[in-house]
Amino acid sequence: MKLARFVKFREEKFGGVLFETRSEKVFTLTSTGAAVVKEIAAGGSAEQVVARLKARYQDPSGKLETEAREFIDSLRSQGLLSED
Amino acid sequence: MSASLGAPLYVGWQLTNECNLACLHCIEESGPGKALAGELSREEALDVLRRLDEAQVPFLSFSGGEPLLHPGFWDIVASACGRGMHVKVETNGHLLKAEDCARLGSLGVKAVQLSLDGASAGTYERLRMRGRFETVLEAARLLRAAGVPLELNFSPTRFNVHEAGLAIDKAVELGAIGFYTGRTIMAGNAARSRALLEPTEEQYASFFAQVRAKAAEYQGRLRVCCHEMGFLEELKVRVENPAALFILLPDGKVKLINALPFLCGDLRRQGVAEVWKSFLEGWRSPEVRGFIAELERDPSLVGRLHERVECSLS
Numbered sequence: 001m002k003l004a005r006f007v008k009f010r011e012e013k014f015g016g017v018l019f020e021t022r023s024e025k026v027f028t029l030t031s032t033g034a035a036v037v038k039e040i041a042a043g044g045s046a047e048q049v050v051a052r053l054k055a056r057y058q059d060p061s062g063k064l065e066t067e068a069r070e071f072i073d074s075l076r077s078q079g080l081l082s083e084d
Numbered sequence: 085m086s087a088s089l090g091a092p093l094y095v096g097w098q099l100t101n102e103c104n105l106a107c108l109h110c111i112e113e114s115g116p117g118k119a120l121a122g123e124l125s126r127e128e129a130l131d132v133l134r135r136l137d138e139a140q141v142p143f144l145s146f147s148g149g150e151p152l153l154h155p156g157f158w159d160i161v162a163s164a165c166g167r168g169m170h171v172k173v174e175t176n177g178h179l180l181k182a183e184d185c186a187r188l189g190s191l192g193v194k195a196v197q198l199s200l201d202g203a204s205a206g207t208y209e210r211l212r213m214r215g216r217f218e219t220v221l222e223a224a225r226l227l228r229a230a231g232v233p234l235e236l237n238f239s240p241t242r243f244n245v246h247e248a249g250l251a252i253d254k255a256v257e258l259g260a261i262g263f264y265t266g267r268t269i270m271a272g273n274a275a276r277s278r279a280l281l282e283p284t285e286e287q288y289a290s291f292f293a294q295v296r297a298k299a300a301e302y303q304g305r306l307r308v309c310c311h312e313m314g315f316l317e318e319l320k321v322r323v324e325n326p327a328a329l330f331i332l333l334p335d336g337k338v339k340l341i342n343a344l345p346f347l348c349g350d351l352r353r354q355g356v357a358e359v360w361k362s363f364l365e366g367w368r369s370p371e372v373r374g375f376i377a378e379l380e381r382d383p384s385l386v387g388r389l390h391e392r393v394e395c396s397l398s
């Protein structure tokens with residue numbers, strides 16, 4: 001899994017932005033969203049991305065894992081990820 | 085949203101004001117022999133590009149004039165693509181040979197946008213003086229053969245609006261992924277040919293209806309981007325919510341937006357962050373807001389939009 005071919009990510013003070021350069025649409029990200037996208041950009045499956053996030057940040061309640069999975073699904077449904 | 089960003093997301097870079105065509109509606113008043121004094125050289129442009137990349141600007145579109153006429157065009161595009169920036173080239177298509185299209189494909193440009201204002205030689209060539217309709221169609225075919233994503237741009241005028249639907253059919257036939265249109269701004273050359281060019285409101289209504297119908301017909305096959313808002317309405321939206329977009333002029337100066345005369349910096353002399361700060365201040369300045377309000381009272385000011393006025397910033 002990685003960012004789709006036409007998607008660029010930039011970190012910002014508030015989190016980050018994803019720019020889909022084909023449709024010229026901009027998506028703003030919270031700091032949690034930006035952390036997920038950085039892990040996606042680093043490569044690996046959704047499971048690996050979630051595992052790395054859990055290893056990096058404390059997640060005793062499992063909230064981070066739930067949010068990260070939902071966020072990955074929403075990126076996928078908006079065509080912002082590719083599976084190869 | 086722009087105010088919270090550290091840099092623009094998109095730079096519309098006019099590499100040169102020189103052009104091989106001399107279109108009746110050209111807002112930049114480009115044409116043969118119309119390069120500006122002090123345009124950025126290849127080396128200067130590569131330096132600006134490096135700084136835009138350091139500021140993590142993700143997306144550049146190169147236009148003009150005719151961007152292929154800039155002596156550094158190929159090095160600049162190669163450098164931008166090599167840096168991983170997403171690049172679009174906006175061209176009239178007349179200088180594109182098969183080998184150029186192959187080169188754009190191998191460099192990985194994200195799209196080439198050709199101007200195709202009509203579905204027949206008669207309408208296209210009436211607007212695009214020195215242009216040849218068949219040459220643009222051939223450029224489109226060469227780009228597709230080279231695997232380059234193709235977009236088309238259509239400027240509506242009094243004498244081509246009736247062909248909008250056919251032009252969109254042509255875009256699909258040519259394998260375009262995008263079709264861009266909106267009201268033609270009557271500035272620059274267009275201000276002088278206004279009586280000949282400007283569609284009536286009835287013509288615009290029928291034009292937008294054709295575009296909407298075709299957008300629905302080709303949904304999922306062709307992305308149709310149509311700005312129905314007049315530029316004044318758009319400016320009123322923009323002044324409250326500026327797009328994260330620099331218009332970079334051939335000499336390195338930066339404009340707030342193409343449809344306003346205001347400059348907010350000079351990338352030949354200043355850093356990207358400094359110009360970005362001035363850009364955000366410029367949009368908030370009373371001078372810019374006052375000009376937009378004045379435009380509403382006096383539509384003849386539209387003829388001044390392509391002029392250059394330094395924003396007086398705090």
Ligand code: SF4
Nearest residue numbers: 103107110114149176
């Ligand atoms: S091709 Fe574009 S830049 Fe050249 S004269 Fe026509 S509108 Fe202006």
